[in-house]
Amino acid sequence: MSALAPDDVTRSPALGRPRDSGRDRAILDATLSLLTEMGYEQLSIEAVAGRSGAAKTTIYRRYRDKAALVAAAVEHRSPATPPQPEGESLRENVHSLATWLARSISEQDVGLLGALFAGMRNDAGLAQAMRRILRRDETAMTDGLLRQAAERLAPGAAPLFAEVASAVIVHRVVVGEPCDAAFIAHLVDDILLPLLRRT
Amino acid sequence: MSALAPDDVTRSPALGRPRDSGRDRAILDATLSLLTEMGYEQLSIEAVAGRSGAAKTTIYRRYRDKAALVAAAVEHRSPATPPQPEGESLRENVHSLATWLARSISEQDVGLLGALFAGMRNDAGLAQAMRRILRRDETAMTDGLLRQAAERLAPGAAPLFAEVASAVIVHRVVVGEPCDAAFIAHLVDDILLPLLRRT
Amino acid sequence: MSALAPDDVTRSPALGRPRDSGRDRAILDATLSLLTEMGYEQLSIEAVAGRSGAAKTTIYRRYRDKAALVAAAVEHRSPATPPQPEGESLRENVHSLATWLARSISEQDVGLLGALFAGMRNDAGLAQAMRRILRRDETAMTDGLLRQAAERLAPGAAPLFAEVASAVIVHRVVVGEPCDAAFIAHLVDDILLPLLRRT
Amino acid sequence: MSALAPDDVTRSPALGRPRDSGRDRAILDATLSLLTEMGYEQLSIEAVAGRSGAAKTTIYRRYRDKAALVAAAVEHRSPATPPQPEGESLRENVHSLATWLARSISEQDVGLLGALFAGMRNDAGLAQAMRRILRRDETAMTDGLLRQAAERLAPGAAPLFAEVASAVIVHRVVVGEPCDAAFIAHLVDDILLPLLRRT
DNA sequence: AAATAACCGAGACGGTACGTCAAGTCTTGAG
């Protein structure tokens, strides 16, 4: 079981009334929607309680603080499934992967990045958990790429793709500029393909 | 004059008692030190007031909010001067630049990144100002590189260096892993040099 | 239940943790003591919070503003019990009542008067509540007078006593001159008795 | 010269540029209008400065604090001139005097009463000045009454009138109830005339 | 005429208190 499952804070053995899993879903859904509406900084646990209909106690029983709550919410969202490589050329597949990754990061992981900025210093364990989530999508992505075009790639290209593509997109998002088509093309043609191609 | 000079909020022409530039320095110094001590999120304007000996109103008269204050403080710090390329090989120079950039980002700019991330949504103008600060160092950096080794570089290599190196280092820092020598070597040999070299 | 009970602002039926009546007492006691020490104008809610050991929010949860807090505190004080008429002559009883009233007003009600004066414009309901408090003592006072000497009084004399005696004493206090024995004698012999005596 | 003339705080001998009496008027007029608009408590010196076009320095050079400013403003207003006794009966004259006094107090002296409440404790000299202002109207009033109907009055009736009438009206105003016709009639017939008439 | 001294506007400055918000903990009653 993941380190961010909703029994993070304290869990006594199965005694007394069991936790209501409906509350879990309500809390995480409310967190996700508020996160995309207002961003990490503006997100208040009080607002999560209000929208989810849960008492603050119920939230704090599950998550130590805002960072843990956000991490759990992001992890809880429908798991990211990168597109299968369907194109014929390597560029097509890299391009579609980059497009998907850019949207995934800029739409869903923005809150997580905020939590990372905020939570890193205070809680090493939590920061590690958030790193893991952030990388889940990145690594899941390389599998398809490898299966489809291993022979055309330079050795060690797949992890390099995950590292560089994520880094450049995250940087772009953090800096607040849009990940539009021109940027994706630049990323693919000027950075990724030169690095990936067997030289 | 810079957009983040301490007369950011409101400033009429020369009327009334002029602002005390000593207060400016005290405020920005206190902000910088508290920023590196406690990080962006934990930084409170009240603490800045306390340490700088300035009244809260004196701070709010100059900076609208925490993000603007942090931006001004980071801009105010001793300007980052990248090392002059002194090595003989291209790799030497790229390596020293990357080393310097990694330390600069991980030591000084983490607070700026947090502020950027927090302020983006609320204030587009502020976000733009902070982007400008971030890029100031990046571009300053590429000048020396260009002068020294222009003939050995692929066309358009210099801005590419700034973009990719910053992105990968920032990502590493955000994710909370150390920018040690091994990482720098990996960055230089596996990513930067292949991209920069005339093919 | 009185309109100034400490559930003045908002109160839902029995839900959640009930208010701590110990906090009520501490707040009102601190208010009373600070009121007599420093007067209405100098009384700050922050000081009440400090002395009572309650948080500012706990005070604001109960009382909208300083005027409401002061009104509640004055009402909370040990109820004013005028001396029973023990003298034989009407003058003796009127004199003792006037003496008691003068001390009561000049010692305890000055803060209340300040609050009344300040709160009147902003909150008609609050002003009415404070009028009620002011009159509580006045009317309680006339009961004994009536029981003891009804036959010797002019019709309608009791409320007239309350009105005129309070007015003259308050005026004296507001104007800042002492309510000494000479003044009391003057009040009784030149003003009150001529008005009260059956003509 | 009055103790509240606009040279209250510090006045050096006739050296340097003399004070601008236009500033005096502007400041006191602004104070009076703001006083009637918002009451004593809500009146801020900053607002007086804004409305009068005077700098805060210019106000503080003249008046120590808000109480002194208000006292000067009330004293500065067009001097109160009670109506000449024109009626034939004593009741008519007493009634017109009471009516005039009630309006004068409730319209113009409310701010002064607030200043009295606030300033009494802090500044005995100022409180005395304000007392003097408050009594100016009261005593001016008795002259006409005495001239016109001395033979019909009980000995010592005139000061008694000033004392009791002012007290009852001030009390009514402080408590926040209207000084309407019915109240005036009650005051005249039930309180004043019985006290004044030769018995 | 120049020097001097007080005046005036504007507004910065260190403070104090305001009234509000959210964080995280605790207490009740019901299930």
Next chain:
DNA sequence: CTCAAGACTTGACGTACCGTCTCGGTTATTT
């Protein structure tokens, strides 16, 4: 033991005025 509700302490927020202090510039009197 869980849950909703909500009281509680704490700490920071951003604002309003306070009373004091420079500034540049304006009158007046006094050398």
